[in-house]
Amino acid sequence: MNVTLQNLTKIYPSRDKKSGKEVVAVHDFTFEIPDGKLIGLLGPSGCGKSTTLNLLSGLQKPTGGRIFFGDEDVTDLPAENRGVGLVFQNYALYPHLTVLQNILFPLQNLKGKDKLSKEQMLEKAYDAARLVQIETLMDRKPSELSGGQQQRVAIARALVKMPRVLLLDEPLSNLDARLRLQTREELKRIQTQTGITTVFVTHDQEEAMSISDLIVVMKDGVVQQIGKPQEVYDDPANLFVAKFLGTPPINVFTGCVRDGQLYIGNAAVLDVPGAADQQVCVGIRPEGFIPDEQGALCCKLSGIEVMGRDISVVSTHDASENRTIRSIISAENKVDVTNPVIRFSLKPSKVFLFNESTHARVAFRAD
Ligand code: ADP
Ligand code: MG
Numbered sequence: 001m002n003v004t005l006q007n008l009t010k011i012y013p014s015r016d017k018k019s020g021k022e023v024v025a026v027h028d029f030t031f032e033i034p035d036g037k038l039i040g041l042l043g044p045s046g047c048g049k050s051t052t053l054n055l056l057s058g059l060q061k062p063t064g065g066r067i068f069f070g071d072e073d074v075t076d077l078p079a080e081n082r083g084v085g086l087v088f089q090n091y092a093l094y095p096h097l098t099v100l101q102n103i104l105f106p107l108q109n110l111k112g113k114d115k116l117s118k119e120q121m122l123e124k125a126y127d128a129a130r131l132v133q134i135e136t137l138m139d140r141k142p143s144e145l146s147g148g149q150q151q152r153v154a155i156a157r158a159l160v161k162m163p164r165v166l167l168l169d170e171p172l173s174n175l176d177a178r179l180r181l182q183t184r185e186e187l188k189r190i191q192t193q194t195g196i197t198t199v200f201v202t203h204d205q206e207e208a209m210s211i212s213d214l215i216v217v218m219k220d221g222v223v224q225q226i227g228k229p230q231e232v233y234d235d236p237a238n239l240f241v242a243k244f245l246g247t248p249p250i251n252v253f254t255g256c257v258r259d260g261q262l263y264i265g266n267a268a269v270l271d272v273p274g275a276a277d278q279q280v281c282v283g284i285r286p287e288g289f290i291p292d293e294q295g296a297l298c299c300k301l302s303g304i305e306v307m308g309r310d311i312s313v314v315s316t317h318d319a320s321e322n323r324t325i326r327s328i329i330s331a332e333n334k335v336d337v338t339n340p341v342i343r344f345s346l347k348p349s350k351v352f353l354f355n356e357s358t359h360a361r362v363a364f365r366a367d
Contacts, residue, residue, distance in 0.1 A: 001070055001164045001197050003033040003056065008065035010051050010221075025051040027221040029065070033214075036195045038188065040212030040229075042205060043244070048221040049201040053167050056199060058082045069164055082165075085158030085196075089170040091150045093142040093157075100138040103128055103156045110161075128156040131190055148179040155187070159194065166191070166198040172207065184211050205245050209233070217241050234349070239359035242283045242352055248312070248328070250352075252321040253282040257353065257362070264319050269296045270346050272353065272364035279356035281321070288350025289313070289327035291335060295343035299325055304335050311335060315342055 008029040014020050025048045033039050041049045054060040056067060058079030066075045074082050093102050103125040107116055116124070129135040132152040142150055151171060158166060171187070172180045188211045191198050202208050208215050209229040217224045217232065217240075225237040236242035242250050255264040256279050262270040264282060289297075291313070299315035302324060306312075313327045313335060327344065329335075335342065348366035355362055 002035040003165055003197055003199075004066075004068040005029050005031045005033075005052075005056075006066040006068070008052070008055060008067065009063050010048070010055060010060065011063040024221045026055065026062075029223055031216065031223070031226060033197060033199070036197055037213040038191050038198045038200060038211060040208030040215040041199055041201045041218065042208040042215050043203065043218035043224075045203055046220075047218040049203075049218060050169055051221075052218075053169050053199060053201050056165065057084050057086055057167050083161070083163050085161065085163035085166045087151075087154050087158045087166075087168045087171045089173045091142070091147075091154045091174070093150060093153055095142050097141075098138065099129070099134060099140050099142070099145070099153050100125060102142070102153055103138075103160050106157060106161050124160050125156075128160040131159060131193070132156045132186070146179075147175050148183055151175065151183060152186075155190070159190070159196075162194075163196060166196045167201075168198065169201045170203070171200070172202070180207070187211065206247060209245065217244060236283075236352060237361055239281055239283065239354040242354070246285060248286050248326040249322075250283045250285055251325045251327070253284070253317065253319045254321065254356070255280050255282040255319065255353075257364075262351070262353065264297060264317070267296045267298065270348060270351055275353060275362050275364040278362065280362055281354040281356055281359065283352040283354065284346060285350040286312075286326050286328040288347045289329065289344040290347060291329055291333050292343055292345040295345035297344045297346065298341050299344065301335075301337065301339055301342040304337055306331065313342060 008026055010026040012023040012025055014022050041052060043049055055062050058077060066073055104121055107121045107124060110116060126135060132155050134149060134152045137149060172183055175183055184207055212229055214226060215229050215232055216226045219240050225232055225241045233245050253264050255262055257272055257275045258277050260271060260273045261268040262272045299317045302314040302316060304311050304313050309331055310328050311331050313329060315325045317325060353362040
């Protein structure tokens with residue numbers, strides 16, 4: 001089922017009587033989610049992720065715009081008739097019901113031609129439970145389960161009606177680090193296996209990057225960029241996106257372009273043919289630094305951290321926006337930590353320029 005968002009907008013009336021300012025939680029969001037894909041909706045807290053999801057589910061009504069499931073306009077359809085499965089951060093299981101009863105619950109309210117026999121319901125409940133591998137826990141109460149198991153029950157309950165669209169709002173946030181990793185891989189498996197079009201909301205860029213077919217990066221209700229995770233990482237549209245993706249985060253310097261050369265401080269650090277003269281923010285990915293005695297970028301060396309395969313070099317520079325610069329280099333490089341400075345040359349494909357005032361990407365030809 002492909003899902004189309006057409007100029008989707010949600011404006012909340014002001015909660016602050018004094019300022020009277022309304023909140024544009026989602027602004028003019030247009031996108032066609034391809035059938036059977038997992039979309040990661042990514043951005044910092046308050047950027048409008050949950051609101052977007054609630055509009056898709058029907059729990060909230062848009063201020064403007066339309067939503068289509070396939071060819072069907074579902075904008076005015078109530079949540080219970082949309083055929084969506086919902087999973088929230090806080091599981092929201094019924095504490096007094098067993099796992100089986102929790103999973104059965106959505107099936108028991110089916111009316112008319114959709115009504116199922118007891119046997120059919122049990123079969124569907126066990127199918128869903130097997131999918132998330134909790135079929136041996138069916139008689140337990142939620143309080144007798146771990147957080148990870150509870151979240152699987154919530155996922156099974158969302159899947160039991162075989163929804164047209166699966167909507168997940170920060171479903172892994174309450175799990176500890178190890179379980180979060182494991183459950184996200186499992187989610188990806190379940191999604192691939194069922195082929196249900198899925199929207200996955202998270203503020204965790206690594207989580208979104210690792211399981212999404214496409215990511216949508218949002219800021220203040222406005223979509224910043226949509227693309228495959230690797231494409232967005234390799235080709236960020238603006239400074240916000242560049243900073244939001246990647247661990248360790250991108251290093252940002254102030255610099256300027258003059259006559260096709262990029263300057264950081266007084267040093268010409270890179271040829272940037274095609275870029276017009278201007279003040280810029282320079283984003284350099286941690287993997288974009290090459291230790292090089294002849295390199296033009298000279299940083300004060302603070303220390304190194306050995307990480308097995310790689311070395312993380314920590315340094316500083318007066319033009320750096322971050323307090324420390326982190327570069328990741330192969331452990332085959334020898335770094336003399338007694339040196340007060342370290343010099344780098346730069347990989348052009350890992351250097352991004354942004355206009356200093358608009359923060360929009362400034363293109364140059366990497367030769
Ligand atoms: P996210 O899920 O990305 O953290 P939300 O969609 O929950 O963001 O919220 C987006 C913006 O809308 C925030 O500024 C939030 O304060 C505001 N907001 C959310 N719900 C309401 C509401 N019911 N009334 C007024 N403002 C709201
Ligand atoms: Mg939210």
